[in-house]
Amino acid sequence: MVEHEPLSIKPLSERPHTRHPISLAPMIDKSDRDWRWIMRRITRKTLLYTEMISAPAVLRGKRDKLLAFDPSEKPVVLQLGWDEPESLAESCRIAEDYGYDEVNLNCGCPSDKVQKHDFGACLMARPDHVARLVDAMADATILPVTVKNRIGIRSKKTGVRLEEYSHLHRFIETVSNAGCRKFIVHARIAILEGLSPGENRDVPPLRPEDVYRLKEDFPQLFVEINGGYRTPEEIDAALERTDAVMLGRIALDNPWMLSQADRRWFGSDEPSVTRREVLEAAVPYMIRRTGEGASPGLIIQPLMNLFAGRRGAKAWKRVLTALPSAGPGGFGTAIEQAVRTLDSELLDEKSELG
Ligand SMILES: Cc1cc2nc3c(=O)[nH]c(=O)nc-3n(C[C@H](O)[C@H](O)[C@H](O)COP(=O)(O)O)c2cc1C
Numbered sequence: 001m002v003e004h005e006p007l008s009i010k011p012l013s014e015r016p017h018t019r020h021p022i023s024l025a026p027m028i029d030k031s032d033r034d035w036r037w038i039m040r041r042i043t044r045k046t047l048l049y050t051e052m053i054s055a056p057a058v059l060r061g062k063r064d065k066l067l068a069f070d071p072s073e074k075p076v077v078l079q080l081g082w083d084e085p086e087s088l089a090e091s092c093r094i095a096e097d098y099g100y101d102e103v104n105l106n107c108g109c110p111s112d113k114v115q116k117h118d119f120g121a122c123l124m125a126r127p128d129h130v131a132r133l134v135d136a137m138a139d140a141t142i143l144p145v146t147v148k149n150r151i152g153i154r155s156k157k158t159g160v161r162l163e164e165y166s167h168l169h170r171f172i173e174t175v176s177n178a179g180c181r182k183f184i185v186h187a188r189i190a191i192l193e194g195l196s197p198g199e200n201r202d203v204p205p206l207r208p209e210d211v212y213r214l215k216e217d218f219p220q221l222f223v224e225i226n227g228g229y230r231t232p233e234e235i236d237a238a239l240e241r242t243d244a245v246m247l248g249r250i251a252l253d254n255p256w257m258l259s260q261a262d263r264r265w266f267g268s269d270e271p272s273v274t275r276r277e278v279l280e281a282a283v284p285y286m287i288r289r290t291g292e293g294a295s296p297g298l299i300i301q302p303l304m305n306l307f308a309g310r311r312g313a314k315a316w317k318r319v320l321t322a323l324p325s326a327g328p329g330g331f332g333t334a335i336e337q338a339v340r341t342l343d344s345e346l347l348d349e350k351s352e353l354g
Helices: 032-041 056-060 063-067 086-097 112-116 120-125 125-142 165-176 208-217 232-241 249-253 255-265 275-291 313-341 345-347
Strands: 023-024 046-052 078-081 102-107 145-150 182-186 222-226 244-247
Touching: 023 255, 032 046, 032 275, 046 056, 046 102, 046 120, 056 063, 056 078, 056 086, 063 086, 078 086, 086 102, 086 125, 102 120, 102 125, 102 275, 112 120, 120 125, 120 145, 165 182, 165 208, 182 208, 208 222, 208 232, 232 244, 232 255, 244 249, 249 255, 275 313, 275 345
Parallel strands: 023 046, 023 244, 046 078, 078 102, 102 145, 145 182, 182 222, 222 244
Antiparallel strands: none
16 A cells, blocks of 8 residues: 555635636547637637647647647646646646646546546546645646546446445545645546447436536535536526536537627627638638648638538538648638638628527
């Protein structure tokens, strides 16, 4: 049995974290800098997360490629994954140098690769260890350190069944005693074998009541709920019971849904944007980024569903899909032409949400 130093319990007021009522989730292969840049044109206020990046990748990978971002994307949270305090601590120092606003520890990813290295959702079985990780991270940086976790985990292989609210309560209590004041809780358990990460976002039933209860039991903590939110009305209802809502797939499927976020959830009185304004900003950005080596096939992805649910959505997707074949040289002209074919009523329409 390894002896550990007792944890120093940090006063909760020490580290003010951001208090955004809406955030866009960390999503591997999706929430990269170009996606965030474009989402930032649609919503100026929403908190944005990076994809999960492992601490060894931060320390030994192509750092600028993984971490650099445009300051206009801020506020941005770097999500880290790993299970060992020193490299997480060093990654936090690096995150601070890069200008991130917060760092978040992933305790929710159930992928095989992540399980092999014992981080992500597996960490929910080790609240004391997570407390030590958070402690080391918080000691290394002035940035707030937050945690994203599930409501529980189940593993046939190890026989671990932490599915009851009491385990979640203990996890949050232990980790908050290490100084973490903000938890983003995906309101379903993770099943560690037999389901792909995608299935683990759909198959285990959502249990939002567990997250509401958490907020009641820990009123001093910032408790953000995540999982399955698709409509403004559902989000409004969740905000009655929790501090914030994190949105994932809806932002991929219908990014324009976020165009009223600033007015509806942040109390902004600035006029909402139009798709024309978004595209007018995005096109030169995309041309510049492809010139810098970004892949045309990837950079068009954030715009694919800009017209989701509207007439012309399919045609726009077809046009965008054909763009990368224009090659880096022809990309700029091709995308400018594509935008010219769009219906101006649709382009100038204000946000769909009231
Ligand atoms: C493509 C994709 C990649 C994801 N990658 C991550 C990740 O890197 N880190 C993480 O904590 N969650 C990840 N998630 C989970 C989301 O952050 C979120 O918890 C989940 O999608 C549930 O929210 P939603 O129902 O609003 O999509 C990912 C989800 C998707 C769809």
